[in-house]
Amino acid sequence: MLIVTFLFSGLVASLYSFKTFRIWKSKAQAVNTLSEDFKKVNFKEGEIIIKFKKSSSPLVINQEAIGSGKNLNKESVVFNDLDSNTVPKSLSELNKRWKIVSIDKVFKQLGGDNSETNDVSVIDPNRTYKISIENNSVLTAIKFLSGFSDIEYAEPNILLHASLVSDDPFYRDQSPPASERNLSPGAGGWNPLYDYQWGLKKTNIESAWSNSTGSAEIIVAVIDTGVDYNHPELLGRVINGHNYVSDSEDSMDDHGHGTHVAGIIGAAGDNLIGIAGVNWKSRILAIKGLDAGGSGSITDLAQRLLTQVGVGQGPVKL
Secondary structure, three states, X not given: OEEEEOOOOHHHHHHHHHHHHHHHHHHHHXXXXXXXXXXXXXXEEEEEEEEEOOOOOOOOEOHHHHHOOOOOOXXXXXXXXXXXXXXXXXXXXXXXXXXXXXXXXXXXXXXXXXXXXXXXHHOOHHHEEEEEEOOOOHHHHHHHHOOOOOEEEEEEEEEEEOOOOXXXXXXXXXXXXXXXXXXXXOOOOOOOOHHHOHHHHHOOHHHHHHHOOOOOOOEEEEEEEOOOOOOOOOOOOEEEEEEOOOOEOOOOOOOOHHHHHHHHHHOOXXXXXXXXXXXXXXXXXXXXXXXXXXEEEHHHHHHHHHHHHOOOOOOEEO
């Protein structure tokens, strides 16, 4: 079983994004509140995410663009590459007022004739695009788009950031001095920092551990800043996924947040070091989607998520 997790503070920012998914039901209210909502989050200047309604035809490139080798399912295109018969009125008017620099499918390589016959259909990748405009007036452009009936939602391309992780020894996974360790509970070993993991205890985790301490058959994909696969609490259980920041197969953590998250999920238990994770035996699929500063955009992470886990190829738990 493959489980996917996003655990970073930027997810809070995405809640503002999700709020707009239904914002067009009350357009007057949307126009009045949209700017204030998005002033609370960071987003990429000049980029808008647009999802067109099902009544709109999917965007198609013209024969000239096809002849030059362009493919909307794999790369960005310019406005003039589009077949004019498939361009929604909202996009055409947007280009007149703010020149469109490029058009990208958010979910590249997932569209096509079979998109309605597998799990991709719940996402409908042929209707969601990242539009880059020449002018940086993103919020003004989004308000402008609210007046068109062919738009399901329009929103900024929100930037996500990993949470700050304290380096205090009782907060992270470093062992306290021997004199401060509690080695009395249990037989044969204990995790010295478990006494400080009050949140884990609140879940009544001991009852679950009495039945099972986990399974290596469980693979948890952590899409974050990478994972330190040499960490003693995770050693031998980290699967090197893709590093989308450097486009390599080395997903080593150069920030710290991803390793922190992986430890909460699967740090080894009953081993006299560090903390206890929830599943002591689970494997971690490390996917580096955030850079060394802990940042990345919501469109980049959405594409990386679906590309990495392979929508339609097996169960995915979010």
